[in-house]
Amino acid sequence: MEIKSHDLLASFMDLLMDAVLAVDSQGKIVVASAACERVFGYTPQEMVGRNMLEMVFPEDLDRTMQTANEVMSGNPLLYFENRYIRKDGQIVDIMWTARWSPEDQLRIGVARDITERKRAEALQAALYEISEAAYAADDLISLFARIHHIVGSLLPADCFSVTLYDEDKDQLTFPYLVDKLQWTEQAAKPAAGTLCAEIIRSGQPLLLTPEDIAAGGALMQSALEPHVLSWLGVPLKSQKGMIGVLTVKRYLGGVSYQLKDQELLQFVSTQIATAIERQKMQARLQQLAQYDALTSLPNRELLTNKLEAALRSAEREQRHLALLYLDLDKFKQVNDSLGHDAGDTLLQEVAARLKLSMRETDMVARLGGDEFVVLLQDISSPDQAAMVVEKLRGVLAQPFEIDGHRLAICPSIGIAFYPDHGQDRHALLKHADKAMYREKHHRDGLIYPS
Numbered sequence: 500m501e502i503k504s505h506d507l508l509a510s511f512m513d514l515l516m517d518a519v520l521a522v523d524s525q526g527k528i529v530v531a532s533a534a535c536e537r538v539f540g541y542t543p544q545e546m547v548g549r550n551m552l553e554m555v556f557p558e559d560l561d562r563t564m565q566t567a568n569e570v571m572s573g574n575p576l577l578y579f580e581n582r583y584i585r586k587d588g589q590i591v592d593i594m595w596t597a598r599w600s601p602e603d604q605l606r607i608g609v610a611r612d613i614t615e616r617k618r619a620e621a622l623q624a625a626l627y628e629i630s631e632a633a634y635a636a637d638d639l640i641s642l643f644a645r646i647h648h649i650v651g652s653l654l655p656a657d658c659f660s661v662t663l664y665d666e667d668k669d670q671l672t673f674p675y676l677v678d679k680l681q682w683t684e685q686a687a688k689p690a691a692g693t694l695c696a697e698i699i700r701s702g703q704p705l706l707l708t709p710e711d712i713a714a715g716g717a718l719m720q721s722a723l724e725p726h727v728l729s730w731l732g733v734p735l736k737s738q739k740g741m742i743g744v745l746t747v748k749r750y751l752g753g754v755s756y757q758l759k760d761q762e763l764l765q766f767v768s769t770q771i772a773t774a775i776e777r778q779k780m781q782a783r784l785q786q787l788a789q790y791d792a793l794t795s796l797p798n799r800e801l802l803t804n805k806l807e808a809a810l811r812s813a814e815r816e817q818r819h820l821a822l823l824y825l826d827l828d829k830f831k832q833v834n835d836s837l838g839h840d841a842g843d844t845l846l847q848e849v850a851a852r853l854k855l856s857m858r859e860t861d862m863v864a865r866l867g868g869d870e871f872v873v874l875l876q877d878i879s880s881p882d883q884a885a886m887v888v889e890k891l892r893g894v895l896a897q898p899f900e901i902d903g904h905r906l907a908i909c910p911s912i913g914i915a916f917y918p919d920h921g922q923d924r925h926a927l928l929k930h931a932d933k934a935m936y937r938e939k940h941h942r943d944g945l946i947y948p949s
């Protein structure tokens with residue numbers, strides 16, 4: 500009677516949706532139920548004799564072996580999760596319950612396929628992380644890098660890129676393109692005739708499997724490098740419309756993308772587009788808060804921050820720095836004689852010349868009106884600062900062509916040297932300002948409208 504009920508139970512085993520396996524102490528599969536084919540892709544006949552560990556996803560191997568040893572030492576296992584590579588190359592998430600049979604010297608395990616649940620959890624987590632990233636990232640590139648990392652944990656890619664679309668120019672730019680984990684530069688190009696243009700036009704994702712690529716003929720093959728196995732692109736749609744395309748590629752030797760991968764990427768794409776828009780908006784607000792709208796130079800706020808930081812590092816490293824306070828003489832006459840717009844243009848051109856004459860490490864800021872401040876960080880003596888001042892005078896002495904008028908403009912420039920003329924920002928700015936005024940009162944700036 501007892502034997503009969505065992506037989507009955509064994510006959511039910513192949514009806515179970517979960518796979519039942521018996522594995523020896525070396526990991527060799529001795530018994531495999533019918534559901535193995537559904538879960539792992541191999542028939543029970545193909546499974547028996549194989550080593551279970553060969554199928555484990557490499558990153559999970561160490562913890563799997565450790566857990567198997569625990570089971571064999573007599574601790575029954577409940578709800579252990581790891582990943583396997585299926586026969587078709589896809590990854591399957593498994594939840595195990597297992598126990599060691601000392602009489603049979605076998606590990607008996609029940610494997611439940613939890614890939615769908617894991618996928619849903621990972622998607623939720625990814626959505627949350629992407630929206631977090633939109634707030635945390637300092638700039639667009641670091642946002643893209645973060646998104647790459649998040650999407651990479653859901654979907655393997657040999658090449659990951661964010662392509663942005665400029666509707667006015669009908670042009671594509673490639674601000675983020677990472678190929679086999681290598682950063683790659685690609686110049687902007689016209690959108691027409693590209694796969695991305697097709698996605699932008701249709702607003703629909705595009706999945707190219709190896710069969711599609713082969714059937715696509717010369718046109719598709721010329722758009723893709725010969726080593727591309729599979730290509731997947733999804734539109735990035737924000738409230739404003741189509742802002743770009745997110746693409747992933749897999750190269751020969753890998754596994755092709757499938758419809759479920761397309762759905763996954765599409766699912767996160769809206770959140771990604773929103774994050775990009777939010778980051779762009781933040782950058783615009785930051786630009787407005789820190790840069791002068793007329794000349795695009797840093798404003799007083801940004802100068803203050805930069806000066807504070809420069810003073811801290813100069814103090815720490817016992818270095819010098821210089822501040823130049825620059826005010827245009829008789830600038831008001833330009834406004835009065837040629838109009839405010841001409842005055843604006845002159846300020847813009849002065850700003851451009853100042854910026855061009857300085858090094859990357861220096862900063863030229865506009866404080867307002869016709870007043871500018873230059874911060875020289877890489878300076879070792881007051882003489883060097885005086886040389887920079889002479890250079891700036893030379894640069895501004897070249898006449899400006901504004902609205903058909905030739906203008907010569909003369910600046911008054913005051914210098915403050917750290918630490919000689921002050922220890923802090925206020926003292927240095929005050930010193931440079933006073934020095935500038937002293938010079939202005941000793942000399943007349945000249946303007947010659949032609």
Ligand SMILES: Nc1nc2c(ncn2[C@@H]2O[C@H](COP(=O)(O)OP(=O)(O)OP(=O)(O)O)[C@@H](O)[C@H]2O)c(=O)[nH]1
Nearest residue numbers: 826827828829830831832834839842843867868869
């Ligand atoms: N076009 C233009 N003018 C501005 C702007 N901001 C301030 N101004 C004008 O710039 C002038 C600056 O004043 P001042 O520095 O006293 O004029 P100045 O003629 O250069 O006087 P000195 O420096 O004593 O030679 C004022 O007439 C302001 O109205 C601006 O953004 N655009």
